[in-house]
Amino acid sequence: MSKTFSVNTPKDAExxxxxxxxxxxxxxxxxxxxxxKEGVEVAGAPVRVGFLEKVGEGENAFMVIRAALRVKNEDGSYQTRARQKEGKFLDAMGKEVDSEEKAAREYVLMTYKSDANKLVFGQIATVNVKNFKADKVTPTVMTLLTFKLYSDDEALEAERKYHQLQTIGSDHADYNQGYTDLKNLRKTSGKWADFFIASGHDVLRDMGFTIRERARKGQEADPAPSA
Structure with missing residues (x-):
């Protein structure tokens, strides 16, 4: 049985x-x-698909999101094209439509020069669970997910360094320095962003995270962590 949880940035988020x-x-x-934009999905914007993996257990656990990296235009925007399969245009639900104008847009994704059928993936985010206790500033205990979001350029640079390490192997004299450089790159690049948990709190609990829910009006907030 599939499980789902949803998160979103605040309306006024950068x-x-x-x-x-x-x-x-x-x-x-x-x-x-x-x-x-201001909490509302941008109409017609392509949906990006990635993959999430949990790393570690207990208080040290976090999540990583990887996705295929996107091709840029000369002005720095990301290239898009009409969604299609086997020569037929498709809408956002995957249903056939009769024109390119009616088709959903999708990103043009990077492929390897040596293999045009192989997509280039990169780490586009790390995710940490951040629990707040009740205080004067935050009157209800609650949980946010703190993301570090990496641009496609940053993700590509890190991916190249990672593959270089895989190529030379851990016994190589340059491996330790290369690994340190990769850690420093991920530490100094990216942007922080807080996400609210819109739904699926229990799903995150089932994954082993401590999740507190903001109290609804007329209710008390979770008095203690829920595992």
Whole structure:
């Protein structure tokens, strides 16, 4: 049985995003990323698809999101094209439509020069659970997910460094320094963003995270962590 949880940035966030994270029958998590403006999904914007993986257990656990990296135009915007399959145009639900204008847009994705059928993936986000206790500033205990979001350029640079390390192997004299450089790159690049949990709190609990819910009007907030 599939499970789903959804998160979104605040309406006034610098980076407006909504993510729906769904598991399949094999337990793998797919992430559907949508652009938002003032809390509303941007009409016609392509949906980006990624994959989420939990790393570690207990208080040290976090999540990583990887996705195929996108091709840029000369002005820095991302290339898009009409969604199609086997020469037929498709809408956002995957249904056939009779014109390119009616088709949904999708991103043009990077492929390897040596293999045009192989997509280039990169780490586009890390996700940490951040619990707040009740205080004067935050009158209800609650949980936010803190993301570190990496641009496609940053993700590509890190991916290249990672593959260089894989190529030379851990016994190589340059491996330790290369690994340190990769850690420093991920530490110094990217942008922080807080996401609210819109739905699926219990799904995150089932994954082993401590999740507190903001109290609804007329109710008290969770008095203690829920595991």
């Amino acid at each position: 980076i407006g995003l909504k993510m729906d994270i769904r598991s399949n029958d094999e337990g793998k998590w797919r992430v559907f990323i949508k652009e938002t």
